[in-house]
Amino acid sequence: MLSRVLQPLFRYFETRVNPYPEGEVKTPPKGLMPFIVHFSRPMLPLLLLMTLFTALVSAAEVVFFSYMGQLVDWLGNVERAGFWAENGLWLAGLGLLLLIGLPLLVLMQSLVTHQSIFGNYPMIGRWLSHRHMLSQSLAFYQDEFAGRVSQKVMQTALAIRETVTKVMDLLVYAIVYFTGAAYLLGRADLLLLIPLGLWLVGYLSIMRYFVPRLRDVSMAQADARAQMTGRVVDSYSNIQTIKLFADTEREQRYAKDAMEGFMVTVHRQMRLVTIMSVGLTLLNTALLVGTAAMAISAWYTEAISLGVLAIAIALVMRIRFMSDWILWEVAGLFENIGTVQDGMNTIAQKPTINDAPNAKALQVPHGEIVFDALRFQYAQAKGESKNVFDGLSLTIKPGEKIGLIGRSGAGKSTLANLLLRFYDLQGGQILIDGQNIAEVTQTSLRHQIGMVTQDTSLLHRSLRDNIRYGSPHASDEDVWNAVCRAHADTFINDLVDPKGRRGLDAHVGERGVKLSGGQRQRIAIARVLLKNAPILVLDEATSALDSEVEAAIQEQLDTLMEGKTVIAIAHRLSTIAMLDRLIVVDEGRMVESGTHQELLARNGIYASLWQRQSGGFLGLDIDGNGPNQQ
Structure with a gap:
């Protein structure tokens, strides 16, 4: 019910930014900050709005603690007789303000953060990166694992979001909260700032020591993860060759070598985490004990009230829990920075084949x-x-x-x-x-230019989409005519994929693995027949066909070549x-x-x-x- 009521509000905030920016495809800059800004420009107004709401929520929590302390002092001095008659309305108003105001503030923060930013932000990065990677040259992909490239496109976009939102959300929240807490404690008694100040020095020292080390190991881990994924994907992409040579043990060793390299980085990371957790626990415990001791001493000498004592203990408990969260978030921030830097090395490469300026x-x-x-x-x-x-x-x-x-x-x-x-x-x-x-x-x-190669690779889509790939506006009648001319109609109607799709709707598997070599080549010929380009390149176009089918298709190729400039490559001279x-x-x-x-x-x-x-x-x-x- 509530979800249906909020649907228009959700939809409004979800559409505040276009996750698929159009315009010229540009190579991302190589510097870390320029690289992040390149993918963040459409989100900047929303990120600033998120930061504002985060600061307000943090300030509201500090103010809430301040009022609770005042309430304790007030309740300690007020007469119980006639209490509700005199103060009930005021207390009800304060409770209503908290029940409505704070949730509304959190709602606005959450709408901006979760509806406007969290989904759209990484999609902008993926979309822009994908468009850029499609412009890379053939040589680029001959030197890279396809799985490694795709993983970096996915990982880097998400890491950019996490990096920026942690900086603008987490740090703003922590700074506002810590400043407010220090103000409240210092206003009550400057001595209460001593444990907090010593804790801050220790906390920053822990961050200075551990965070760079976690960042370095995270960068190594991101590269090791990409290498591991690339090797696994390479095995799956070439499963026929692996089965043909019956060498799964070698593939297991090949993948295990990368997995062991990844585990080395995991062990390094977890050792740092254990030492850091123990150190932070000691520091936070010292803060709690130190602040409690000084607050109780100040209360005993009547330097502070009972309400201030309650505030001091509550704030320190909150800071104690926040410190653990903040340190992990900061460590995660540098882990994401490492992922961004690693992805930047791949994504920010300029294409080697570019259109000339003002190319026609x-x-x-x-x-x-x-x-x-x-x-x-x-x-x-x-x-x-x-x-x-x-x-x-x-x-x-x-x-x-x-x-x-x-x-x-x-x-x-x-x-x-x-x-x-x-x-x-x-x-x-x-x-x-x-x-x-x-x-x-x-x-x-x-x-x-229409081209049929010896090693025909099909997209993991329907046969219709594959045949129509060079002629997206061709009618179904034209598609089927090309299928018949390529003598592919003899097997298409019998094809059924695992989801029950038949004929031209059947999907062919990665690189067309569900079809035989001859079937793939006939689909490729149908695709070129449908494209009907004025220049034709045939690179062993009929090498995978048996003699009977080749002779039948040769007649169609002769018709296709009429009026066209043709370059044919063949080892079979006939x-x-x-x-x-x-x-x-x-x-x-x-x-x-x-x-x-x-x-x-x-x-x-x-x-x-x-x-x-x-x-x-x-x-x-x-x-x-x-x-x-x-």
């Missing part, structure tokens, strides 16, 4: 591709880099269909990745219809022999170019490869030294 959308009226004097090498350890391309030039005419041939490491897939601008060149340029791809937006570039031009690449150089017949007549490398084919596969290295390891 790519227009592809014809489809000419020019690779002009390309120079490229993958980033490696200093002194170990080797050029993949050093001056490669190649022009593909509008609508021309070329096949790239060469052994592994020759640079075929790298050329496709450079065309998609997954990496930036060290020299030269790539032009599409005269437009340098480094000067157009990455989004528009990739919208104009799949690309009928293309307009075949190019043999070796060690980043174009060594032969021509039609299938022209290259056979030349009796060079291609002719040698063709003769060595067994069942249509490239079986040997082009130098003839052994089998080609693909």
Whole structure:
């Protein structure tokens, strides 16, 4: 009932800030405070309001203790006869004020804190971090565990909230309360401040010693936790490989090594906690005994009243319980700061592939591709880099269909990745219809290119969502037409996921693990058929298909390639022999170019490869030294 009455109030405070800020995606700054402020700007007015209400609540508690002391003194002197007649109305009013005023104050503080801040604040951090991480380059994710990155996005956003709210809420509450308590005790008798002052010196000493040590171990623990999670997620993501090689014991050791590293930080942390708890208990007990002794002595000499004695004991008891809470919260504050600093090292990295200032959308009226004097090498350890391309030039005419041939490491897939601008060149340029791809937006570039790879990865969503991924506005009829053209209709209707979803609604599992390699590849082909981009890249597009299905799909690929510029990469030469031009690449150089017949007549490398084919596969290295390891 009460929840329904408060629903409009809850909703009002829950919507005071948008948890999904729009606008340009920016790289967070690397300094701790600028990094925190970057994710906190939308929350600043609400954080200040929370701090104000916290200060008021803390002050109200001190005032309440003061009134209780005065009440004790008053009750000690008032006559019982006619007490209720003379004071009942005043006492009832005071009780009503406490019953209504303080809860209302706490309600406003709680609405701002829990409805406006606690849910929205970390979501702002997650949303902005996620948008930024999506802009990172392919190379970034090749050097990171996906589980480790995702955990840092989740953990860091929460740690930012905890850091800021602890500083602005906890410390304000403690400062206001402690100042008020010191004022009340000092006003009664300055001697009562001596135990409180000594306690404060000891308390700050404990914090100075333990908090930095807890911060350091917490930073190490956050990194160890991320490493442990990354290894576990890596095992689960590659469970098929683990099962295939029957090596679960190695995986257990691999995970256990990270878990043991995490436990080392846990033991260090808990040892500090035990020593700190014992020290704080001794300090708080000394405060209680010292204050009680001095207050009783002052009362005995009639320096203070019984009400002041009651206030002193009550305030010290409250401070005693608060001190333990505050110290743990401060330790938690530095633990969260450690988590933020650890996450900042990952999240605040600038993307290596960026759109040029004022980049325009790519227009592809014809489809000419020019690779002009390309120079490229993958980033490696200093002194170990080797050029993949050093001056490669190649022009593909509008609508021309070329096949790239060469052994592994020759640079075929790298050329496709450079065309998609997954990496930036060290020299030269790539032009599409005269437009340098480094000067157009990455989004528009990739919208104009359809690609089917040998290692097809699907999203853990429905088949419909996967097929429609490059064409979000396509109708269900268009989706099903692409499915039929890719010969995926032969198995889709039979698919059922664990939640009972069928056909196009069935979810395919992480990376499409619930489908066979051939099924995944047919879905990928359907996706590209539906996208219908003017430039088509086929990297072993039919390698996972059996011969019968490949022959059927080849007809659809022939139709798909009509009017498009095509780059096809294949080790099975029979799949690309009928293309307009075949190019043999070796060690980043174009060594032969021509039609299938022209290259056979030349009796060079291609002719040698063709003769060595067994069942249509490239079986040997082009130098003839052994089998080609693909």
